[in-house]
Amino acid sequence: xxxxxxxxxxxxxxxxxxxxxxxxxxxxxxxxxxxxxxxxxxxxxxxxxxxxxxxxxxxxxxxxxxxxxxxxxxxxxxxxxxxxxxxxxxxxxxxxxxxxxxxxxxxxxxxxxxxxxxxxxxxxxxxx
Numbered sequence: 001x002x003x004x005x006x007x008x009x010x011x012x013x014x015x016x017x018x019x020x021x022x023x024x025x026x027x028x029x030x031x032x033x034x035x036x037x038x039x040x041x042x043x044x045x046x047x048x049x050x051x052x053x054x055x056x057x058x059x060x061x062x063x064x065x066x067x068x069x070x071x072x073x074x075x076x077x078x079x080x081x082x083x084x085x086x087x088x089x090x091x092x093x094x095x096x097x098x099x100x101x102x103x104x105x106x107x108x109x110x111x112x113x114x115x116x117x118x119x120x121x122x123x124x125x126x127x128x
Contacts (some may be wrong), residue, residue: 006029007029009034063085084105
């Protein structure tokens with residue numbers, strides 16, 4: 001599903017970020033990367049992404065706090081956010097969804113993340 005959609009991947013592990021970036025680019029997506037919350041916010045200010053993949057544990061910010069801030073701001077509230085975390089508990093998932101995340105996915109194969117983002121984009125484009 002090569003859509004050319006712009007995906008912002010906020011992940012502090014450079015090797016993992018590179019792997020995910022390559023997986024998305026193979027599918028025709030435009031990928032912008034951020035290693036920190038500050039870089040993520042700067043990228044969003046530069047150009048609004050179609051989807052954000054957000055790690056919960058960035059060095060300068062908690063992903064849940066960032067998600068809450070994104071969903072409160074009028075400019076960013078409509079951007080779908082998928083939380084991508086190294087740990088998955090039912091309470092983490094519930095909190096993320098209550099804060100407005102499209103979904104919560106435990107870190108695993110990049111192909112799972114690509115599939116999840118494709119489903120999010122289809123849903124968002126179908127139900128604007």
